[in-house]
Amino acid sequence: MKRVAVLTSGGDAPGMNAALRAVVRTAIYYGIEVIGVKRGYSGLIKSDFIPLGIGSxxxxxHRGGTILRTARCEEFFHREGREKAVRNMVSAGIEGLVAIxxxxxxxxxxxxxxxxMPVVGIPGTIDNDIPCTQWTIGFDTAVNTVVDAINKIRDTATSHxxxxxxxxxxxxxxxxxxxAGLAGGAESIIIPEKPFEVGDVITKIMRGQNRGKLHSIILVAEGVSGALEISKKIHEAAGLDTRVTILGHIQRGGSPTAWDRILASRMGAEAVKQLIQGERKKMIGIKGDAIKSYDIEWALSQTHEINMQDYHLSAILSI
Known part of the structure; x- marks a missing residue:
């Protein structure tokens, strides 16, 4: 293998640049040229290619986001678009692709x-919802961003x-x-994986107030329901003074944590090694402290289950 390409696609995640760095420098170490694809799969169709060297x-x-940029591409959803993408790569002498x-x-x-086209995938998403890997690149940074926000919000929640x-x-x-709820000490955590009743949330709030608690932090995952809707229900049912904060895309930005940089570096290097070994249609994951690889199709057919022991622990610690 003499030349490989690398792209970042989908929502950006802190640590994507660290993974890109690892892919480029590992490939060059083994004597392989690297082509960067700008704006994800759209760049494949448009041949938006740039050579990447050590200095690139x-x-x-330490930078968040992705220097290769990312974009949606409707044309890629059609076979004709994908065939054009492969033709462009072959014409450019690309023999394998790393997709982050x-x-x-x-x-x-x-x-x-x-x-x-041989492809190896690196899981880069703050959502941590990819099967066959305990952690995805960007998740740790996003959690720390949320915890920092909780710390700040708690100050004003207590004051008022x-x-x-x-x-x-x-x-x-x-x-x-x-x-983030466990690390930030939230009173209630509402997630898609666990059915909830507004009445139970209110009961916990009132129990805290009765023992002198000055505030309550309710953390809601966007996949459950809108925070505005839940806040309205709490106010209507109990008359409590509620405020809503939707953190939004602030969770995707910022300098990646040390853990995300280490994870991205290890995964990026392993992706290149997989291509060198002739592997194809693989994804990189981490189990414990070991970097592993899996067939992508098989991995996507699996589920990544949330740790319900942590959920129950958060309930115990927030009494």
């Missing part, structure tokens, strides 16, 4: 492999003796909400 990825390990992104990115990678309902990202999964 200097001073990016989430669920949609991986599904696109599978389609490219069906057309003959209010209930704050905070909505966090995560698509249809509650990984961010649970991790």
């Amino acid at each position: 990825v200097a001073d990016i390990i 992104g989430g669920d949609g990115t991986f599904r696109g990678a599978v389609e490219l492999e069906k057309l003959g 003796e209010r209930v704050f309902v905070i909505e966090v990202m995560g698509r249809k999964a509650g990984f961010i909400a649970l991790a």
Whole structure:
């Protein structure tokens, strides 16, 4: 293998640049040229290619976002678009592709492999909702961003003796909400994986107030319901003074944590090694402290279950 390409696709996640750096420098170490694809799968169709050298990825390990940019591409959803993407790569002498992104990115990678292009996927998404890996790149940074917000909101919640309902990202999964809620000491954590009753949330709030608690923090995963709706129900049912904070895309930005940089570096290097070994249609994951690889299609057919022990622990600690 003499030349490989790398792209970032889907929602950006802190640590994508660190993964890109690892891919480029590992490939060059093994004597392989690297082509960067700008704006994800759209760049494949438009041949928006740039050569990447050692200096191209200097001073990016600490930067959030992605220097290759990312974009949606409707044309890629059609076979004609995917065939054009493969033709462009073959014409450019590209023999393999590293795709950094989430669920949609991986599904696109599978389609490219069906057309003959070896692909290895690196899980880069703050949602942590990719099966066969304990952690995805960007998740740890997003959780720390939410915890920092909780710390700040708690100050004003205490000052005004209010209930704050905070909505966090995560698509249809509650990984961010649970991790940040446990680390931030939220009174209630509402996630898609666990049915909830507003009455139970109110009971916990009132129990806290009766023992002198000045505030309550309710953390809501976006996949459950809107924070505004839940806040309204709490106010209407109990007359409590509630405020809503929707953190939104602030969770995707910022310098990646040390853990996300380490994870991205290890995964990026392993992706290149997989291509060198002749592997194709693989995704990189981590189990415990071991970096592993799995067939992407098989991995996507699995489920990544949330740690319900942590959910029950958060309930115990927030009594």
